[in-house]
Amino acid sequence: xxxxxxxxxxxxxxxxxxxxxxxxxxxxxxxxxxxxxxxxxxxxxxxxxxxxxxxxxxxxxxxxxxxxxxxxxxxxxxxxxxxxxxxxxxxxxxxxxxxxxxxxxxxxxxxxxxxxxxxxxxxxxxxxxxxxxxxxxxxxxxxxxxxxxxxxxxxxxxxxxxxxxxxxxxxxxxxxxxxxxxxxxxxxxxxxxxxxxxxxxxxxxxxxxxxxxxxxxxxxxxxxxxxxxxxxxxxxxxxxxxxxxxxxxxxxxxxxxxxxxxxxxxxxxxxxxxxxxxxxxxxxxxxxxxxxxxxxxxxxxxxxxxxxxxxxxxxxxxxxxxxxxxxxxxxxxxxxxxxxxxxxxxxxxxxxxxxxxxxxxxxxxxxxxxxxxxxxxxxxxxxxxxxxxxxxxxxxxxxxxxxxxxxxxxxxxxxxxxxxxxxxxxxxxxxxxxxxxxxxxxxxxxxxxxxxxxxxxxxxxxxxxxxxxxxxxxxxxxxxxxxxxxxxxxxxxxxxxxx
Numbered sequence: 001x002x003x004x005x006x007x008x009x010x011x012x013x014x015x016x017x018x019x020x021x022x023x024x025x026x027x028x029x030x031x032x033x034x035x036x037x038x039x040x041x042x043x044x045x046x047x048x049x050x051x052x053x054x055x056x057x058x059x060x061x062x063x064x065x066x067x068x069x070x071x072x073x074x075x076x077x078x079x080x081x082x083x084x085x086x087x088x089x090x091x092x093x094x095x096x097x098x099x100x101x102x103x104x105x106x107x108x109x110x111x112x113x114x115x116x117x118x119x120x121x122x123x124x125x126x127x128x129x130x131x132x133x134x135x136x137x138x139x140x141x142x143x144x145x146x147x148x149x150x151x152x153x154x155x156x157x158x159x160x161x162x163x164x165x166x167x168x169x170x171x172x173x174x175x176x177x178x179x180x181x182x183x184x185x186x187x188x189x190x191x192x193x194x195x196x197x198x199x200x201x202x203x204x205x206x207x208x209x210x211x212x213x214x215x216x217x218x219x220x221x222x223x224x225x226x227x228x229x230x231x232x233x234x235x236x237x238x239x240x241x242x243x244x245x246x247x248x249x250x251x252x253x254x255x256x257x258x259x260x261x262x263x264x265x266x267x268x269x270x271x272x273x274x275x276x277x278x279x280x281x282x283x284x285x286x287x288x289x290x291x292x293x294x295x296x297x298x299x300x301x302x303x304x305x306x307x308x309x310x311x312x313x314x315x316x317x318x319x320x321x322x323x324x325x326x327x328x329x330x331x332x333x334x335x336x337x338x339x340x341x342x343x344x345x346x347x348x349x350x351x352x353x354x355x356x357x358x359x360x361x362x363x364x365x366x367x368x369x370x371x372x373x374x375x376x377x378x379x380x381x382x383x384x385x386x387x388x389x390x391x392x393x394x395x396x397x398x399x400x401x402x403x404x405x406x407x408x409x410x411x412x413x414x415x416x417x418x419x420x421x422x423x424x425x426x427x428x429x430x431x432x433x434x435x436x437x438x439x440x441x442x443x444x445x446x447x448x449x450x451x452x453x454x455x456x457x458x459x460x461x462x463x464x465x466x467x468x469x470x471x472x473x474x475x476x477x478x479x480x481x482x483x484x485x486x487x488x489x490x491x492x493x494x495x496x497x498x499x
Contacts, residue, residue, distance in 0.1 A: 054079075060091040062297070064104050070116075078116035086110060086149060089275070093223050093246055096201040098156040100229075100252055100275075103149040110149050114157075117141040124158045128229065129181055129207035131161065152253055152276075154229050158201055172196075172217070179222075182206045191217025191239065198222060203244070206231045214239065224250050225267070232256045242266050247273055248290065255279045265289050271312065274299050283307060291315075293335065296322050305329045306405075315340055319347055326351065329405045333361040344393040356382065357395035359402050365389065367400050 055063040058072040064087045069079045073092035080090055080099065084107040090099040097114065117123065117137040125132045135157070137143050147155070164176070167184035172194035179202050182189070189204070195218040196203050203222040204214060210233040218240045219225040225244040226236060230253040237260040241248040248264040251257065252275040261284045264271040271290035274280065275297050282304045287293040293312040294304065299322040308331040309316040316335035319325060320342050328351040332338045338360060341347060350357030355373050364386055369377050371384030375397060383389070383398040399405065 057090075059093060060089065062089045064088070076116045076118075078114055081113045082110045082147075084110035084149065089252070091246075092116075093201075094199070095159045096156060096223055098154070098201075100152060100154050101147065101149060102152040108148065108150040110147050111144065112147045113142060113144040115140065115142040117143065124161045126156050126158070126162075128154055129183060129205060152230070154207065154252070156201065160200070162202075162205075180204045182209055182212055185209055186211045188213045188215070189217070190215055194218065195220065199245070202227050205229070206234065209234060213237070218242070220244065223247070225264075226250070228252075228254050228257065230254060234258075235260065237261050239263075244268070246270070248287075249273070251275070251277055251280065253277070257281075258283075260284055262286075263288075267291070270295050274302065277302060286310070288312065293317055296320065296325065298322065300324050302326070307331070308333065310334060312336070319344075322347060324348075328354070328357055330358045331361075331402050332358055333402070338362065338390060339394070341394070344391070349388070349394045350397045355397050356405055357389075357397040357399065359399040359404055360389055360395070361402075363389050363398045363400075365398065372396060 053065065054067045054069050055061055055065050056069045056071055057063075059070060059074065061068050061070060064085065066083070066085055067079070067081045068088060068090050070077055070090065070092045075092045075094045076097065078090075078092050078097060080088070082088075082101075085104040087102045087104050088099055091097070097117075103110070119137055119139050119141045121141075122134050122136050123143075125135050135143050135145075147153070162179045162181055164178050164180045165183050166180055166187070166189060169188050169190075171190040172192045175195045175197065177196075177198050179198070179200055180189070180196065181202075182204065189212070191214075193216055197218075197220050199221050201223045203219045203224065204217070204226045205224075206212060206227065207229045209228075209231045212231075213235045214226065215235070215238045220241075220243045222244045224247045225241040226239075226249045227247075228234060228236070228249065228251040231251075232255045234254075235258045236249065237258070239262045241262055242265045244266075245268045247269065248267040248271045249259065249262075250270070250273045251259075252273075254274075255278045258281045259272065260281070264285060264287045266288075267290040269290070270292045271287040272282065272285070272294045273292075274282075274295070277296070277299045278301045280302045282294070282302065283306050285307045287307060288310040290312050291314045293309040293316045294307075295315070295318045296302065297320045299319075302325045304317070304325065304327045306329045310331070310333045312335045315337045316332045317327065317330075317339045319340070322341075323343075323346040325347045327347065327349050339349075341349075355375060363383055365383040366385045367379055367382065368384050369379075371382060371387070375382040375384065378384075381400055381404045383400055387398075388394045388396045389398045
């Protein structure tokens with residue numbers, strides 16, 4: 001954008017913001033002006049702004065206000081103004097302008113003006129997963145329209161349209177070089193080991209979708225490998241998400257999803273980004289060589305466990321304005337900065353019942369028996385000194401070895417057991433086998449069948465084995481071609497001990 005044009009648009013945006021918002025300043029004040037930038041690489045200060053100010057970022061900005069400017073994008077440097085106060089995450093990345101917008105007052109619509117496009121140029125506009133239509137900028141490279149803000153929306157403006165829409169089960173039979181938009185619930189997308197590759201905005205896009213499984217896909221080269229927007233109850237598993245330009249997986253406004261056993265590597269910025277999310281399970285992923293391994297902003301009640309987060313160049317895990325998240329049984333290995341949490345006391349960096357935390361490759365403490373609670377025993381595998389690690393209010397129970405929580409291998413137990421599915425319990429003789437990388441459970445009671453498990457639509461169950469000496473075991477269920485209750489899972493932890 002030329003400097004003179006940029007100065008003109010800045011002044012117009014500033015004047016619009018001042019004229020519209022001043023009458024509201026006594027009521028709203030500066031409450032809604034909190035913003036977050038990438039530490040170190042972007043402006044690091046978090047401060048409150050009046051609505052008359054322009055919030056600036058480099059290629060993205062997260063803020064609340066009426067005027068937002070991106071100053072150093074590899075695509076278009078743009079200014080977005082809103083006639084109403086909004087909370088926004090605005091991005092400008094190659095071939096894509098994207099923003100998530102939410103009202104910060106009672107307004108249900110707002111006038112949006114975006115400047116900085118190429119003049120007299122046609123673009124393709126989408127809202128959530130729907131194509132809205134083409135837009136054409138004016139001679140100054142501007143475009144204005146009225147935006148619904150009665151609920152949060154994701155708006156994205158592209159140079160080219162998307163081409164593949166999937167509404168039923170789909171299995172790859174060859175490599176694909178176009179974006180996939182998922183437009184139906186209750187389906188399975190199986191990559192079958194093939195590659196989904198391009199340099200476009202989204203590899204796989206889901207909006208307001210539930211019970212979709214994405215598995216076995218190699219996803220590479222996109223700006224976003226997978227975008228999971230305002231969706232719940234989905235499973236992303238067994239994918240190799242590598243070499244995407246900005247995000248491996250991005251999950252704004254999404255809950256109750258499972259991100260399991262993926263390899264997420266070499267993203268230009270974020271391996272996994274969760275924003276305004278809750279109750280997601282993130283487990284058994286290998287997240288390496290991104291700038292940020294996992295970044296969570298404004299999230300709550302997510303569980304992050306048994307992941308390996310390795311050699312990420314800025315941060316392994318970052319939590320920002322997030323509460324009540326559980327982070328335990330992770331390997332944090334040789335990240336430039338292992339973790340960052342704006343308020344670590346608001347989250348759990350170890351399991352509060354198991355009293356077990358994470359493995360940290362830079363932990364310097366000793367396992368000498370001087371520790372806390374049940375781990376005040378020398379050489380029990382949990383560190384006892386230099387707690388909490390790495391700072392106050394983090395991990396009080398760090399492991400001494402990578403994967404130190406895997407302590408049951410190739411053990412078999414037989415006896416009387418109870419299987420609880422939902423609120424019902426089923427009894428019978430059974431066999432429990434704990435193998436190095438899997439669990440097998442058989443209950444010899446026809447009532448405890450897969451029909452029952454499917455009926456309750458559950459992903460885990462409790463199995464009580466023996467007379468209490470083994471304690472309670474939690475297992476993840478995977479369906480098999482049998483009517484008996486046979487379950488395979490990865491990793492098991494005990495609430496009691498088997499002697």
